[in-house]
Amino acid sequence: MNNNDGLGKSDGEPHTHDPSEKGAARRVQALEEVAIAKGLVDPQALDEIIEYYERETGPRNGASVVAKAWVEPDYKTWLLGNGTEAINHLGFSGFQGEHIKVVENTHEVHNVVVCTLCSCYPWPVLGLAPSWYKSSAYRSRVVREPRSVLSEFGLEVPDEVRVEVWDSTAEVRYLVLPQRPPGTNDLTEAELAGLVTRNGMIGTALV
Ligand code: FE
Numbered sequence: 001m002n003n004n005d006g007l008g009k010s011d012g013e014p015h016t017h018d019p020s021e022k023g024a025a026r027r028v029q030a031l032e033e034v035a036i037a038k039g040l041v042d043p044q045a046l047d048e049i050i051e052y053y054e055r056e057t058g059p060r061n062g063a064s065v066v067a068k069a070w071v072e073p074d075y076k077t078w079l080l081g082n083g084t085e086a087i088n089h090l091g092f093s094g095f096q097g098e099h100i101k102v103v104e105n106t107h108e109v110h111n112v113v114v115c116t117l118c119s120c121y122p123w124p125v126l127g128l129a130p131s132w133y134k135s136s137a138y139r140s141r142v143v144r145e146p147r148s149v150l151s152e153f154g155l156e157v158p159d160e161v162r163v164e165v166w167d168s169t170a171e172v173r174y175l176v177l178p179q180r181p182p183g184t185n186d187l188t189e190a191e192l193a194g195l196v197t198r199n200g201m202i203g204t205a206l207v
Helices: 018-037 043-071 073-081 083-089 136-144 146-152 189-195 198-202
Strands: 100-104 109-114 162-167 173-177
Touching (some): 018 043, 043 073, 043 173, 043 198, 073 083, 073 100, 073 173, 083 100, 100 162, 109 136, 109 146, 109 173, 136 146, 136 162, 146 162, 173 198
Parallel strands (some): 109 162
């Protein structure tokens, strides 16, 4: 558990961005209900669209950041030193991405991201947060028993690797820089980006 980055208030107060986020979520939900009631939208299709944004569109931005860091050492240094600036440089910025810290997985440390109080998430690089990320089970358990939670995601972290859990706040959002997979020296940056998954950048999977 890392406590160095303005880690959240422990008084249970939601993060300051939350009212507008909840307001937006309420408006979207109201629109969904009206659209479904009027027969304009098939709920199944709507779920598929949301799923697409969770898995594909948003995370592709983060994947291109990761791939660039894998192939350009100077960019990686910049990214780890000033994530927000290096990410803005690729054109990804905006709401929920004002302060992004990038944490690097190595042979010594595996990083995983959570928001224990609500659902803070770096939208410009990861898109919409998946529902499990917002679940109270993930938010409470990943802090207490990160290895068990990661194991449930199919990720067994070896005992000699330290697990760091980063708690997002209104002030800072995190992006995990996964380790570049072995045997990928011949791949182009675009091909490398194609390997990077959303969960790899949250830290609940390897790439
Ligand atoms: Fe939050």
